[in-house]
Amino acid sequence: MADEPSNDSAEEPAAKPAAEEKPEAVAEKPAAADATPAPAPEPEPEPEPHPVTAALTGQFGDKVSDEGEDQCGTPIVRAGADDLTEVMTWLRDGDLKLNYLSSVTAVDYTTRDPRFDVVYHLYSVGENHRLTVKCGCEDGEGVPSMVDIWPAADWLERETYDLYGTEFLGHPDLRRIFLPDDWEGFPLRKDYPLEGPNLELLTRQQAAFRGGQFDRIRGEQAINEQEREMAGPGVVGALWVPEPPADESETETPDQEGD
Amino acid sequence: MLETKEFELNMGPQHPSTHGVLRLVLHLDGETVLDVDTVMGYLHRGTEKLCETRNYYQNVPFTDRTDYLAAPYNNLGYVETVEKLGGYQVSERALYARMAIVELSRIASHLFWLATHALDIGAQTMLFWCTREREVILDFFEAALGDRLTTSAFKPGGLRRDLPEGWVEAVLEFCGTFPARVEEYETLLNANRIWMERTVGIGVISGEDAIALGLSGPMLRGSGVDHDLRKALPYGGYDTVDFDVPVYPDCDSYSRYLVRMEEMRQSTRIVQQALAKMPEGKITGKAPKMIKIAEGVEAYHVVESPRGELGYYMIGGGKDIPYKCKIRAPSFCNLQAVGPMSKGLLIADVVTVIGTIDIVLGDVDR
Numbered sequence: 001m002a003d004e005p006s007n008d009s010a011e012e013p014a015a016k017p018a019a020e021e022k023p024e025a026v027a028e029k030p031a032a033a034d035a036t037p038a039p040a041p042e043p044e045p046e047p048e049p050h051p052v053t054a055a056l057t058g059q060f061g062d063k064v065s066d067e068g069e070d071q072c073g074t075p076i077v078r079a080g081a082d083d084l085t086e087v088m089t090w091l092r093d094g095d096l097k098l099n100y101l102s103s104v105t106a107v108d109y110t111t112r113d114p115r116f117d118v119v120y121h122l123y124s125v126g127e128n129h130r131l132t133v134k135c136g137c138e139d140g141e142g143v144p145s146m147v148d149i150w151p152a153a154d155w156l157e158r159e160t161y162d163l164y165g166t167e168f169l170g171h172p173d174l175r176r177i178f179l180p181d182d183w184e185g186f187p188l189r190k191d192y193p194l195e196g197p198n199l200e201l202l203t204r205q206q207a208a209f210r211g212g213q214f215d216r217i218r219g220e221q222a223i224n225e226q227e228r229e230m231a232g233p234g235v236v237g238a239l240w241v242p243e244p245p246a247d248e249s250e251t252e253t254p255d256q257e258g259d
Numbered sequence: 260m261l262e263t264k265e266f267e268l269n270m271g272p273q274h275p276s277t278h279g280v281l282r283l284v285l286h287l288d289g290e291t292v293l294d295v296d297t298v299m300g301y302l303h304r305g306t307e308k309l310c311e312t313r314n315y316y317q318n319v320p321f322t323d324r325t326d327y328l329a330a331p332y333n334n335l336g337y338v339e340t341v342e343k344l345g346g347y348q349v350s351e352r353a354l355y356a357r358m359a360i361v362e363l364s365r366i367a368s369h370l371f372w373l374a375t376h377a378l379d380i381g382a383q384t385m386l387f388w389c390t391r392e393r394e395v396i397l398d399f400f401e402a403a404l405g406d407r408l409t410t411s412a413f414k415p416g417g418l419r420r421d422l423p424e425g426w427v428e429a430v431l432e433f434c435g436t437f438p439a440r441v442e443e444y445e446t447l448l449n450a451n452r453i454w455m456e457r458t459v460g461i462g463v464i465s466g467e468d469a470i471a472l473g474l475s476g477p478m479l480r481g482s483g484v485d486h487d488l489r490k491a492l493p494y495g496g497y498d499t500v501d502f503d504v505p506v507y508p509d510c511d512s513y514s515r516y517l518v519r520m521e522e523m524r525q526s527t528r529i530v531q532q533a534l535a536k537m538p539e540g541k542i543t544g545k546a547p548k549m550i551k552i553a554e555g556v557e558a559y560h561v562v563e564s565p566r567g568e569l570g571y572y573m574i575g576g577g578k579d580i581p582y583k584c585k586i587r588a589p590s591f592c593n594l595q596a597v598g599p600m601s602k603g604l605l606i607a608d609v610v611t612v613i614g615t616i617d618i619v620l621g622d623v624d625r
Binding site for chain 1: 299300303305307308309312343344346470471472473479484486491492556557558559560561568570572574582583585587591592594595624
């Protein structure tokens with residue numbers, strides 16, 4: 001797909017710590033780096049695709065693209081969402097016998113298009129080989145569910161949906177698994193703050209702790225209804241007291257007099 | 260004719276047999292379980308999110324707190340993944356010291372599983388006997404690592420500090436006496452009529468279903484699937500030691516019990532071999548003070564924790580913090596079997612099923 005540049009950037013750093021394997025790849029890299037300024041376009045042909053990748057591309061051709069290997073030597077391939085069910089069914093039933101779905105997760109590349117990668121880690125219990133399958137997923141769109149192929153996908157996809165918000169089309173029971181049902185937002189997205197969604201209130205409370213005024217009783221009066229609601233039942237009142245403006249104290253006194 | 264209707268019963272979140280905070284909604288016909296709805300997340304602390312905000316060294320203590328009954332194994336899975344990402348070498352002394360420590364943690368974890376599982380079913384003696392031996396192992400951890408439960412045992416590249424003097428001899432002495440203790444447990448349970456009636460034929464799942472459901476560890480080996488990642492994809496020097504993988508074909512709680520008992524013996528063997536092979540030398544390793552992994556470099560590394568396949572999927576972000584750190588928790592995937600395994604059983608047997616899966620809720624929820 002349109003991932004050629006990102007593919008290169010994934011290859012290049014891999015060569016830096018590659019002392020563990022492929023000495024010839026290390027030797028070739030500097031030469032390629034020397035060559036890049038002048039001609040640039042054609043990266044040197046892939047050394048030798050992993051046999052698992054070769055079998056897969058032999059079956060599906062352009063529908064899957066080779067993305068090299070990870071640091072453990074596991075081959076990585078990328079498939080489109082439209083072909084995913086077909087490819088995965090073959091992976092389970094075909095020659096590769098990848099009968100074990102080890103994990104499902106997503107990766108949030110905030111600025112990229114598509115935004116998410118849904119990542120499947122497959123394993124063959126009998127044949128003892130691994131494969132990582134990636135599938136791009138735009139925010140709000142989805143990828144087909146794998147529950148019919150591997151029942152293990154049920155909770156794994158629910159977990160991914162819970163934390164990333166990627167939809168799995170055709171999942172029989174796609175709802176949150178860890179977080180409460182009425183939780184807003186998806187915590188593992190990169191734009192979700194670590195402290196939680198009520199960041200503003202929290203930082204104000206922390207500021208109050210660190211040396212602002214700390215007055216529980218007056219604070220309870222100063223907090224407005226919405227803030228109390230956001231703070232939840234555990235927090236009684238607010239720990240933050242805004243500096244009372246000079247004119248406000250004047251407006252309060254006539255009220256008290258009226259009482 | 261008596262009118263019957265389906266009945267819903269809440270088991271947990273606070274129930275002694277759930278070993279933590281797990282809620283099961285049982286759909287019952289009389290006392291027979293028709294279906295189980297699992298509700299979890301009470302212990303969800305966002306470990307994966309936290310790991311994306313701390314550097315590679317600071318993340319090690321988070322991994323303790325996932326599977327806290329076998330913390331060294333989680334440390335091992337994490338640091339080995341970081342070593343794969345960075346291409347760091349581990350010294351031979353560190354390699355075997357780690358192997359001994361993680362296998363001791365496997366024994367400790369299985370002991371505590373046996374203690375609580377037997378207690379749930381009604382054999383109270385096991386709790387006292389097993390914690391007696393587990394206490395010795397925790398003392399070893401305290402001496403070598405500074406902590407008993409949340410050990411933060413390893414760092415990328417090796418261990419934090421060398422093993423204390425006399426530690427190896429003490430562990431070897433324990434390994435000499437421990438197999439006799441396992442035999443003691445077995446005399447109490449193996450042919451015990453109550454134990455047999457509560458475990459034989461309870462929680463059956465076939466090998467095929469187990470693979471399809473993504474179960475791992477003793478759950479697979481108790482269903483007749485000969486699969487152990489220490490043999491299949493050797494890591495951390497496991498290809499240099501000699502041990503057997505116990506496999507029992509009966510697919511029930513009793514055969515999973517037999518698997519774990521035998522694993523304790525085999526782990527003892529591994530500890531003995533690892534300590535015999537451990538050479539003198541540097542133990543702290545060669546990883547840089549500030550680990551930086553280039554953008555897009557990724558690794559999915561799996562180890563065989565006491566509960567099964569523990570995987571770490573990490574992607575570097577060009578900085579000293581990981582861009583992504585996903586933990587494939589064995590308890591979470593194994594717990595998925597609680598529904599299929601409990602169907603048609605009685606409520607009391609659900610306790611056995613939860614026990615035989617050997618969940619740790621910190622690992623399930625992360």
